Amino acid sequence: MYASLKSIGSYAPSQILTNADLEKMVDTSDEWIEKRTGIKERRIAASDEATSDLGEKAARIAIERAGIEKEEIDLIICATLSPDHLCMPSTACVIAAKLEIHNVMAFDISAACSGFVYMLSLAKAFIESGAKKNILLIGAEKISSVIDYTDRGTCILFGDGAGAAIISATEDKNLAILDVHASSDGRYGDYLITPGCGSKFPCSQETLDNKLNYIKMRGNDVYKIAVKTLTNDVIDILEKNNLDASAIDHFIPHQANFRIIEAVRAKLDFPIEKTVLTVAKYGNTSAASIPMAINDAYEEGRIQKGDLMLLDTFGGGFTWASALVRFGGK
Numbered sequence: 489m490y491a492s493l494k495s496i497g498s499y500a501p502s503q504i505l506t507n508a509d510l511e512k513m514v515d516t517s518d519e520w521i522e523k524r525t526g527i528k529e530r531r532i533a534a535s536d537e538a539t540s541d542l543g544e545k546a547a548r549i550a551i552e553r554a555g556i557e558k559e560e561i562d563l564i565i566c567a568t569l570s571p572d573h574l575c576m577p578s579t580a581c582v583i584a585a586k587l588e589i590h591n592v593m594a595f596d597i598s599a600a601c602s603g604f605v606y607m608l609s610l611a612k613a614f615i616e617s618g619a620k621k622n623i624l625l626i627g628a629e630k631i632s633s634v635i636d637y638t639d640r641g642t643c644i645l646f647g648d649g650a651g652a653a654i655i656s657a658t659e660d661k662n663l664a665i666l667d668v669h670a671s672s673d674g675r676y677g678d679y680l681i682t683p684g685c686g687s688k689f690p691c692s693q694e695t696l697d698n699k700l701n702y703i704k705m706r707g708n709d710v711y712k713i714a715v716k717t718l719t720n721d722v723i724d725i726l727e728k729n730n731l732d733a734s735a736i737d738h739f740i741p742h743q744a745n746f747r748i749i750e751a752v753r754a755k756l757d758f759p760i761e762k763t764v765l766t767v768a769k770y771g772n773t774s775a776a777s778i779p780m781a782i783n784d785a786y787e788e789g790r791i792q793k794g795d796l797m798l799l800d801t802f803g804g805g806f807t808w809a810s811a812l813v814r815f816g817g818k
């Protein structure tokens with residue numbers, strides 16, 4: 489049995505935060521943001537919308553497009569750095585309840601922006617071992633809930649959204665997830681971190697006064713390591729699978745910064761027409777970024793059954809991951 493990405497879905501909240509809006513909030517400019525990041529706008533969830541609400545909406549689309557009954561789903565995994573609740577229940581369990589899928593294995597993973605590709609690795613292993621047949625993966629973020637909107641180093645970058653996929657068992661190798669590489673280096677943990685409100689600095693008035701509940705980032709250091717790591721990771725997965733860049737139909741990188749994507753794309757010689765770009769309209773939606781990008785390309789009619797996608801991502805931890813995935817949907 490092989491694991492196949494059978495469907496994709498996504499949800500972007502309706503409220504738009506533009507660069508012009510941010511000019512009124514912090515010392516920045518539309519020109520600086522666009523030149524340094526490629527971002528024009530990002531979506532922000534409503535105050536009564538939680539991460540699970542975004543994830544549920546994306547999941548419903550993915551389930552419908554997969555043409556399966558929700559009762560056929562035997563595992564739900566959610567990747568998020570902005571869960572509904574700090575400790576429990578997991579956002580996967582909350583989404584399962586909202587979808588009315590009861591008595592199912594469900595759990596969250598924490599791999600920051602690499603979450604979706606990490607989940608592909610898990611889904612592949614669960615299906616190839618014969619343990620599961622239809623797995624719902626959700627990358628969902630209300631990242632605005634952990635952003636300090638007085639910090640121009642982070643607030644210009646991130647946005648809210650969700651993407652979901654159904655991974656199903658198939659006997660057809662031409663529709664399979666071919667390979668997934670996932671790795672990490674915890675020595676860089678404090679380069680991209682939400683320091684407070686965990687067990688190290690439990691939530692207190694002091695933690696909140698010091699804004700330790702928000703994302704802190706050494707942006708330029710992260711940038712340099714991201715470019716190097718993403719490039720090496722792509723070279724590695726292509727070499728291990730005896731493929732060159734021309735075999736790839738769609739290069740779908742994590743949408744953190746257009747300059748990072750461009751550096752990797754140019755180094756690997758992927759044509760721009762084969763590169764999926766959503767960073768201008770959504771910013772960095774962390775674990776949701778890759779499935780949202782796949783969904784956009786799918787809805788534009790760019791992705792056809794059997795097409796080979798190369799996914800590549802990098803995030804807090806540090807974590808990084810790449811995957812070679814044939815699109816198994818309609």
Ligand code: UT7
Nearest residue numbers: 516517520524601640641644707708710711714744745803
């Ligand atoms: O998804 C997880 C992975 N995350 C990432 O991949 C993010 C990686 N980092 C980045 O995307 C970039 O580093 C940033 C977009 C965050 C920053 O761009 P940069 O080109 O690395 O800028 P910088 O931090 O080196 O700062 C350059 C200048 C500084 O001013 P001086 O010292 O040259 O006078 C900053 O103070 O730009 C200034 N600056 C800003 N100016 C206007 C920093 N942020 C802003 C801002 N608006 N928002």
